[in-house]
Amino acid sequence: MTSLLLGAALLGNLGISVTAQGNFLEFISLYGEPEWIDVPGCQKIRKHHCDLSDMTSEPREWYYARVGAVSVATSSKSAWALSPRFSPRWDTKISPPVLRLNVTEQPAIVVRVKPPRDLVRKLHSNLYYKIYLTHPSGEEEVFDMKCCSHKLTLKDLNHREEYCLQAQIVLPLQGKHSARSSLKCVTTL
Numbered sequence: 025m026t027s028l029l030l031g032a033a034l035l036g037n038l039g040i041s042v043t044a045q046g047n048f049l050e051f052i053s054l055y056g057e058p059e060w061i062d063v064p065g066c067q068k069i070r071k072h073h074c075d076l077s078d079m080t081s082e083p084r085e086w087y088y089a090r091v092g093a094v095s096v097a098t099s100s101k102s103a104w105a106l107s108p109r110f111s112p113r114w115d116t117k118i119s120p121p122v123l124r125l126n127v128t129e130q131p132a133i134v135v136r137v138k139p140p141r142d143l144v145r146k147l148h149s150n151l152y153y154k155i156y157l158t159h160p161s162g163e164e165e166v167f168d169m170k171c172c173s174h175k176l177t178l179k180d181l182n183h184r185e186e187y188c189l190q191a192q193i194v195l196p197l198q199g200k201h202s203a204r205s206s207l208k209c210v211t212t213l
Contacts, residue, residue: 054079055088083113120205121153121191131183131212135176137169137191151195158188186211
């Protein structure tokens with residue numbers, strides 16, 4: 025039977041990605057004490073990925089995942105493929121945050137930032153955001169914003185000019201950061 029390749033796709037949520045050739049049903053389990061726990065929604069599936077976030081939300085725990093497949097045509101079973109040990113706190117790759125921008129008459133830009141998942145805030149209470157403001161001249165200015173601040177207001181801007189912004193999540197204790205969010209541009213009033 026075709027072998028399975030097991031890898032973790034950890035992008036703001038814990039997931040698992042499996043590569044297999046052919047028409048297979050897949051079974052994904054997590055190691056729990058004292059036995060393996062089947063992941064709801066990840067049993068007898070035909071897709072090659074599954075979200076493990078709900079089952080791996082304890083930040084201080086370490087986990088293993090395993091995946092097996094059954095051929096639909098022949099009912100033959102693969103051997104279990106075992107993941108390396110992983111931790112939500114240390115192995116999660118953080119997706120960029122989402123930016124919402126509003127322009128006011130001052131002129132000013134009100135910036136609101138949302139992380140990709142509430143789990144990110146739960147795991148990393150010390151996170152903060154870097155807000156990158158690109159002026160019409162091309163000059164870039166960087167602002168720090170606390171995680172749970174509702175908004176950041178950027179003032180002293182010129183009327184009727186385009187400003188572009190990006191945000192990034194920073195986890196200082198882990199020395200990690202997300203990629204920058206996609207560029208969003210607005211024109212002041």
